[in-house]
Amino acid sequence: MHIILLSGGSGKRLWPLSNEVRSKQFLKVLKNPQGESESMVQRVYRQIHEAELSATVTIASSCTQEESLRMQLGDEVNLVLEPERRDTFPAIALACTYLALEKKVTLDEVVVVLPVDVYAELDYFKTLKEMEKVVLSGDAEIALMGIEPTHPSEKFGYILPGVQKSSLVHSVKGFEEKPTITRATHLFEQGAYWNGGVFAFKLGYLVNNKDILPPFQSYSERYATYGLMKKTSFDYEVVSRCNSLAMVSYKGDWKDLGSWNVLTSVLESPSLGNSLIKEDQGNTHVINQLDIPVLALGTKNLVIAASYDGILVADLDHSSTLKEHAESLTKAPRYEEFLWGTSQVVDVPSGSKSRIRRLMISPNSQTKPLVNTQLLLHLVVIQGEGSVEIDSEINKIYKGEVVTISKGVTYSLISETELILLEVPIAD
Amino acid sequence: MHIILLSGGSGKRLWPLSNEVRSKQFLKVLKNPQGESESMVQRVYRQIHEAELSATVTIASSCTQEESLRMQLGDEVNLVLEPERRDTFPAIALACTYLALEKKVTLDEVVVVLPVDVYAELDYFKTLKEMEKVVLSGDAEIALMGIEPTHPSEKFGYILPGVQKSSLVHSVKGFEEKPTITRATHLFEQGAYWNGGVFAFKLGYLVNNKDILPPFQSYSERYATYGLMKKTSFDYEVVSRCNSLAMVSYKGDWKDLGSWNVLTSVLESPSLGNSLIKEDQGNTHVINQLDIPVLALGTKNLVIAASYDGILVADLDHSSTLKEHAESLTKAPRYEEFLWGTSQVVDVPSGSKSRIRRLMISPNSQTKPLVNTQLLLHLVVIQGEGSVEIDSEINKIYKGEVVTISKGVTYSLISETELILLEVPIAD
Numbered sequence: 001m002h003i004i005l006l007s008g009g010s011g012k013r014l015w016p017l018s019n020e021v022r023s024k025q026f027l028k029v030l031k032n033p034q035g036e037s038e039s040m041v042q043r044v045y046r047q048i049h050e051a052e053l054s055a056t057v058t059i060a061s062s063c064t065q066e067e068s069l070r071m072q073l074g075d076e077v078n079l080v081l082e083p084e085r086r087d088t089f090p091a092i093a094l095a096c097t098y099l100a101l102e103k104k105v106t107l108d109e110v111v112v113v114l115p116v117d118v119y120a121e122l123d124y125f126k127t128l129k130e131m132e133k134v135v136l137s138g139d140a141e142i143a144l145m146g147i148e149p150t151h152p153s154e155k156f157g158y159i160l161p162g163v164q165k166s167s168l169v170h171s172v173k174g175f176e177e178k179p180t181i182t183r184a185t186h187l188f189e190q191g192a193y194w195n196g197g198v199f200a201f202k203l204g205y206l207v208n209n210k211d212i213l214p215p216f217q218s219y220s221e222r223y224a225t226y227g228l229m230k231k232t233s234f235d236y237e238v239v240s241r242c243n244s245l246a247m248v249s250y251k252g253d254w255k256d257l258g259s260w261n262v263l264t265s266v267l268e269s270p271s272l273g274n275s276l277i278k279e280d281q282g283n284t285h286v287i288n289q290l291d292i293p294v295l296a297l298g299t300k301n302l303v304i305a306a307s308y309d310g311i312l313v314a315d316l317d318h319s320s321t322l323k324e325h326a327e328s329l330t331k332a333p334r335y336e337e338f339l340w341g342t343s344q345v346v347d348v349p350s351g352s353k354s355r356i357r358r359l360m361i362s363p364n365s366q367t368k369p370l371v372n373t374q375l376l377l378h379l380v381v382i383q384g385e386g387s388v389e390i391d392s393e394i395n396k397i398y399k400g401e402v403v404t405i406s407k408g409v410t411y412s413l414i415s416e417t418e419l420i421l422l423e424v425p426i427a428d
Numbered sequence: 429m430h431i432i433l434l435s436g437g438s439g440k441r442l443w444p445l446s447n448e449v450r451s452k453q454f455l456k457v458l459k460n461p462q463g464e465s466e467s468m469v470q471r472v473y474r475q476i477h478e479a480e481l482s483a484t485v486t487i488a489s490s491c492t493q494e495e496s497l498r499m500q501l502g503d504e505v506n507l508v509l510e511p512e513r514r515d516t517f518p519a520i521a522l523a524c525t526y527l528a529l530e531k532k533v534t535l536d537e538v539v540v541v542l543p544v545d546v547y548a549e550l551d552y553f554k555t556l557k558e559m560e561k562v563v564l565s566g567d568a569e570i571a572l573m574g575i576e577p578t579h580p581s582e583k584f585g586y587i588l589p590g591v592q593k594s595s596l597v598h599s600v601k602g603f604e605e606k607p608t609i610t611r612a613t614h615l616f617e618q619g620a621y622w623n624g625g626v627f628a629f630k631l632g633y634l635v636n637n638k639d640i641l642p643p644f645q646s647y648s649e650r651y652a653t654y655g656l657m658k659k660t661s662f663d664y665e666v667v668s669r670c671n672s673l674a675m676v677s678y679k680g681d682w683k684d685l686g687s688w689n690v691l692t693s694v695l696e697s698p699s700l701g702n703s704l705i706k707e708d709q710g711n712t713h714v715i716n717q718l719d720i721p722v723l724a725l726g727t728k729n730l731v732i733a734a735s736y737d738g739i740l741v742a743d744l745d746h747s748s749t750l751k752e753h754a755e756s757l758t759k760a761p762r763y764e765e766f767l768w769g770t771s772q773v774v775d776v777p778s779g780s781k782s783r784i785r786r787l788m789i790s791p792n793s794q795t796k797p798l799v800n801t802q803l804l805l806h807l808v809v810i811q812g813e814g815s816v817e818i819d820s821e822i823n824k825i826y827k828g829e830v831v832t833i834s835k836g837v838t839y840s841l842i843s844e845t846e847l848i849l850l851e852v853p854i855a856d
Contacts, residue, residue: 278753279746291776293738293757298746302727306739310721313741318707318726325706329721347774347786348719349848354810356850358775376828378808380852382782400804400854402830420777422784424808424850426828
C-alpha cells in the first residue's frame with residue numbers, strides 16, 4: 001500500500017499560530033503517548049507506523065513546507081512538493097506520477113490518499129487496509145471511507161450508502177455536499193455517513209487513464225507543466241465521475257482539527273505557555289507563544305491564542321469564521337522555523353523601516369546564503385561561537401562581536417555552539 | 429482655596445496597562461472635549477481649571493511618579509513627593525506642611541483634598557467651592573463630600589447625614605465602611621450618601637493641631653522623618669476623631685476609575701490600538717498597546733488589554749479581583765516613559781540574560797547618566813542624530829553607527845533630531 005498524505009492548508013483557520021510558512025499541521029500542540037509535544041503531521045505519521053500497514057508514505061505538499069516537513073518527519077520521508085498551490089486533484093495527480101515514474105510502483109498497487117489534519121484512533125488507520133482489500137478484489141475502482149456520524153452536522157459532506165456487501169462495505173448511492181442542519185438531521189436518521197476525504201484506488205486507475213489524466217513520459221515533465229493543470233478537487237474531477245465506488249465504514253473518534261473549536265477539544269491541558277487561568281467559568285483555553293504572560297480572568301468558552309503575529313480572543317462557537325477575519329490581519333510572518341534554527345522579528349521601531357530580528361542557530365548548523373538589501377546590517381553576537389561567511393571568506397565570530405554587512409553583500413552564518421544573534425538593519 | 433490632589437495607587441488594578449512606574453492615572457485612554465487623548469490626572473487637572481475655583485493645585489504623590497506628572501501636567505504644577513509610599517494621612521500631612529512652611533499659605537485658608545482617579549462632571553468641582561464656604565463660615569471644622577447614590581452599592585463607604593442645614597449641607601450622624609449588599613440596600617433607602625473621599629478643612633486645623641500632628645519647624649524636617657509617620661488613613665486618623673463635621677452633597681456622574689469594569693464604561697470607543705472586533709455579542713473592549721493586532725471574535729462583556737507587560741482577557745464582572753492575580757505576574761516593567769523619551773524592552777532571548785531595549789529620545793533631549801553593568805553594551809543608532817557623553821567626553825553619533833560601552837562606564841545620550849537606538853547588552 002502507498003499512502004499519500006495531503007498536507008495543504010492556507011494556515012488562516014488557526015490564526016495567529018499558523019501562518020503562510022507555518023501551517024496548522026506543524027503546530028506542536030498535541031501530545032504523543034510519551035507525553036512529548038507533537039504536531040498533527042507527526043501524529044498521523046506515527047499512527048500510520050503503529051497501525052503496521054506496511055505502507056510507503058509520500059507527503060503531497062507545497063514547496064513552502066519543505067523545511068517544516070523535513071524538521072518534523074526527518075530526511076527519510078518522500079516529499080512531493082507542488083511548485084505552486086492548486087487543488088487536491090493536481091496535487092494527487094503529481095504524487096501518483098511520482099510514485100509511478102520515479103518510484104517505479106507498479107500500476108496495480110493500491111494508493112490511499114488521506115488528509116493530514118485528521119485526529120482519529122488507530123482503527124481509522126486499520127480501515128485503510130480494508131479499503132485496499134476492496135480495491136484489490138476488483139469490487140470497486142475507488143473505495144471511500146465513510147465515517148459513522150455521532151450527530152447531525154452541517155460541517156461535513158455525506159456519503160449515501162447503497163447495498164451492504166459485507167460488515168464494513170457498502171456500495172455508494174450518492175453524495176451530498178455540506179447540508180443545512182435540517183437536511184443533516186434527515187441524513188443522519190437515514191443512515192448516511194460523513195465523507196472523510198479518504199480515497200483508495202489502483203495507481204493505474206489514475207496514471208493510466210487518459211480520460212482523467214493526459215499521459216506523461218516523465219515526472220519532470222508533469223512537474224514543469226504543473227501550473228497548467230486545472231484547479232479542481234479530486235472529489236469533483238475523479239470520484240463524482242467514477243461508476244464503480246465502494247464505501248468502507250469506520251466507527252470511532254474522528255475529528256477535523258481545522259478550527260479552534262475542535263483543536264481545543266483534544267488538547268490535554270487548558271493552557272500552553274506563559275499563562276494563568278483564574279475564576280474560569282468553563283472551557284477557557286490559552287495557547288501563548290509570547291514571552292509575556294496571559295491572564296484569563298472569569299472567562300467562558302473562549303480560546304486565547306497569542307503569537308508574534310497577533311492575538312486572538314474568540315468564543316469557541318464563533319471560531320469557524322476566523323479565516324475570513326484573519327485574512328485582513330495577515331502580515332509577513334514574524335516567526336519562522338528553518339532547518340538551521342529560528343528567526344524572530346523582535347521590533348519594528350515606528351518611524352523606521354528596520355525589522356530587527358533575533359536569529360537562533362542550532363549547534364553545527366549553517367544558514368542559507370542571505371543578502372543584505374539594506375543600507376547597512378549589523379549582526380550582534382549575543383551568545384555562542386561560530387563563523388560568518390562573507391563573499392566566500394570565512395571569519396570566526398565570538399560573543400559580543402559586531403559584524404557589519406554592506407549593502408548587496410551575501411553572507412551566511414555557521415554555528416559551533418548554539419549561536420544567538422541580533423540582526424539590526426539600518427534603512428536607507 | 430488650595431487643592432491637594434492625591435495621586436497614589438499601586439497600579440495593579442488596571443494591569444497590564446498600569447505597572448509600578450506607570451500608574452493608572454497616567455494612562456491616556458480618555459478624551460478631552462477636543463477629542464484628544466488625555467489621562468485621568470490630566471482630566472481632573474483640566475476640570476479644576478474649567479470650574480474656575482481660583483485654587484492652587486498641589487499633587488501629593490510618590491517620587492516614582494515625578495517624571496510622569498511633569499510630562500503630563502508641565503513644570504508649573506506643585507509636586508509634593510513622598511520619599512516612600514505610606515498612606516493618605518502621612519501624604520496629606522506632608523502636603524499641608526509644604527503649603528504652610530514652603531508656600532507660606534496662611535493657616536485660615538481652606539485646603540481641599542480629592543482623589544485623582546475620579547470621573548465626574550464639572551458640578552463635582554463646583555461643589556468644592558460649597559465645601560470651602562462651609563469651612564470658612566465656621567459651621568464645621570471638616571467638610572466632606574457626600575455623593576448622592578444612584579443604586580445600592582457594596583463598593584463604597586457611606587456617610588449617614590444628620591440635620592439638614594441648607595439645600596446642600598447636612599450635619600454628619602456617622603459613617604459606614606463598605607457594607608454587604610443587603611445593608612447597602614437599607615442604607616440607600618434610608619438616604620445615606622456615598623463617601624467620595626473629599627475633605628475640606630482650614631490648613632491650621634491640621635498643621636497647628638498638636639493632637640493630630642506634632643509641630644515641625646521646617647518642611648525638610650518633616651520630609652526627612654517621613655518614614656517614621658504612622659501608615660494610617662486620613663479617614664481613620666483625622667475625620668473619625670473630629671466632632672465638627674458637615675457633609676456637602678453632590679448629585680451627578682461620579683465614578684471611581686480604578687477597575688476595568690468602570691474604566692471601560694467611560695471609554696468613547698470600544699477599541700484603542702491595533703485591533704478588530706468582529707461578531708461582538710455586546711460590551712467587548714480592546715485596548716492594545718502592542719504593535720501586533722488583536723482580533724476579538726464573538727466575545728461578550730470582555731476587556732482585552734495588551735501591553736509589553738502582559739495580556740489580560742477578563743470578564744468585566746470579574747475584573748475586581750484582578751489586583752490579587754496580577755501580583756504574581758508582575759515583573760520589571762518593559763515599557764517606561766521618561767522626560768527624555770521612552771524605553772522599551774524588545775527582547776530577552778531565552779538562554780541569555782540580555783534585556784535588549786529600544787530607546788526613543790525626543791529631539792533636543794538628554795538621558796540621565798546611565799551606567800553599563802554588563803560585560804559590554806552596544807548602542808546601535810537606528811535613526812536620527814545626536815551625541816553620546818562617555819566619561820565627560822562628548823562625541824557626535826549618526827545613523828548606522830555602533831557605540832560600544834565597557835563595563836562600569838557611565839554614559840548619557842543627547843539628541844538633536846529624534847534619536848532611535850537599540851541597546852544590546854552582552855552578559856558576562
